Amino acid sequence: MNRFFRKFRLVSIDVxxxxxxxxxxxxxxxxxxxxxxxxxxxxTRFFIKDLNTLVHxxxxxxxxxxxxxxxxxxxxxxxxxxxxxxxxxxxxPVVINYIAKHLLENNSKxxxxxxxxxxxxxxxxxxxxxxxxxxxxxxxxxxxxxxxxEINYFNRK
Numbered sequence: 001m002n003r004f005f006r007k008f009r010l011v012s013i014d015v016x017x018x019x020x021x022x023x024x025x026x027x028x029x030x031x032x033x034x035x036x037x038x039x040x041x042x043x044t045r046f047f048i049k050d051l052n053t054l055v056h057x058x059x060x061x062x063x064x065x066x067x068x069x070x071x072x073x074x075x076x077x078x079x080x081x082x083x084x085x086x087x088x089x090x091x092x093p094v095v096i097n098y099i100a101k102h103l104l105e106n107n108s109k110x111x112x113x114x115x116x117x118x119x120x121x122x123x124x125x126x127x128x129x130x131x132x133x134x135x136x137x138x139x140x141x142x143x144x145x146x147x148x149x150e151i152n153y154f155n156r157k
Contacts, residue, residue, distance in 0.1 A: 010142050016123065017070060017135045018113040023104050024130025026097040028090055035098050046099050048091065056082045056091045060099060066114060069149055070135050075103050076112045080122070092122070093129035100129070 033048045033055060042062055048055040058080040067073055077096050100111045113131055115122050127133075138150040 010140055013137060013139045013141050014117050015114050015137055016117055016133055017137065018115065018126050018131035019134045020100045020104070020111045020131050023101050026093055026129050028094055031094055035095055046095060048095070054083060055086045056095055058095050058099060060103065064114065066137065066146065067112060069137055069146055069151060072112065074110045074112055075108050076114055078114055090128065092125040096126065097129040
């Protein structure tokens with residue numbers, strides 16, 4: 001019951017929005033993992049397994065309401081996780097770069113990543129993967145409604 005009521009609470013949002021319009025290649029010469037893909041309801045899961053151990057997973061969401069705040073729409077990479085034993089091997093940037101390539105080659109005009117401003121390691125990986133910082137959004141969210149939005153845009157290349 002508590003879990004149900006948590007969905008109705010007011011949430012503070014303080015994020016960066018990154019995007020990729022034209023594919024920027026990022027590969028590691030000795031990347032030894034195979035990236036797998038599966039569809040789950042309204043999202044796609046990209047993941048790596050090493051034997052039976054989950055190494056990494058990232059999801060692609062077809063629609064994220066937050067993007068309407070900056071008048072954008074498109075697939076969003078998010079809910080990414082890399083197993084602690086495998087961190088520091090640049091797996092995260094390789095996977096999200098691979099996902100961006102897949103999406104841009106399959107009719108997406110733009111690919112987005114939303115990240116909390118405090119998540120320094122993810123920000124580093126996103127930038128390493130070739131994504132450009134588009135905007136920052138600070139707001140309050142209740143369900144899918146956003147209020148008190150502060151939006152700042154960054155220089156576009």
